[in-house]
Amino acid sequence: MGSLDGKVAVVTGAAHGLGRLHALGLAAEGARVVVNDLGVAADGSGRDESAAQAVVDEIKSAGGEAVAAFGDVADFGDAQAMIQKAIDTYGDLNILVNNAGFTRDGTIFNLTEDEFDSVMRVHVKGHFAPSKFAMTYWREKSKKDGAPVFGRLVSTASESYMFAPPGQPNYSAAKAGIVSLTMGLAQLGQRYGVTANVVLPRARTRMTMGGPTAAIFQKPEDGFDNFAPENSSPLFVYLCTPQAERISGYVFVVWGQQVKIVERPNPNGALFQTETAWNMQTLHEQLGPHFEKLEPVTDGYSVPAM
Ligand SMILES: NC(=O)c1ccc[n+]([C@@H]2O[C@H](COP(=O)([O-])OP(=O)(O)OC[C@H]3O[C@@H](n4cnc5c(N)ncnc54)[C@H](O)[C@@H]3O)[C@@H](O)[C@H]2O)c1
16 A cells, blocks of 8 residues: 555656656555656757656556656646646546756856746746646635545755856746745645645756766765765655645755755844935945945855855
């Protein structure tokens, strides 16, 4: 008996890397899985219908149930079709793991309009579109049944949204968008039995092995292999289980042997007030002494890179 026996899951971008492991992990817990992928290269180029099918074959050969849904996560028609495929094939939908994505790195000086748009599109719209059709199904089902559904939504962001690396302005902005989007879904989903959380993984995949980060993510010659993607994937699966019913509206970091909860931003930092309307003089009287004691940027909002 698996913890997800009888449940139905959609995993986006499940042909490679983390998504493939999420699909295998959900299936190993008994879920029937719709394996979505567009079969693109690490920079989002190309298409390959056989990529998702290969993971379906892998799940089936291990005794699980799965079906492929070739399509683009950021296309409303394809996103609706992959959710519908779960309902038509297995009679329900319980789990959506939003995972698909790619990077096209560069500083603001070098990034083209297409490199900006395509990365924003695949991550932000690519989370929004499948979530829209999953949430709509869950709301309608809950209203029809007069009872909460079993709904689990897991989004994939990145620590880039906190570190804001200058070489990834498109990706870090997109991942910040995913966090805000998912926090709203968590609030909405509470009415219908749906949990929604965000996970920030660190893992050796073609995404991290293709650029300047490759050296960091190398497999060590000995000792624990911190960046093996197998260390990140179990949390995604756990958040989809019945046992995780009280976990919603959280952001986690996972890699190696640790799971961390990211604290909510504190909107109640230093407070400055005026008796009248602000002007340049009153602003500087109050803000000037405060910032004299602080370093620009390093004491600022983004988390210093570790
Ligand atoms: N690897 C890491 O350390 C790391 C860190 C933080 C966040 N992430 C995030 O994890 C997720 C998975 O990344 P990965 O490292 O496994 O990369 P990966 O390249 O191995 O896998 C990404 C998958 O998404 C698919 N995909 C891309 N565009 C798609 C589209 N439009 N429609 C459907 N499928 C599409 C690709 O074909 C591929 O199978 C991404 O959202 C990534 O941003 C990864």
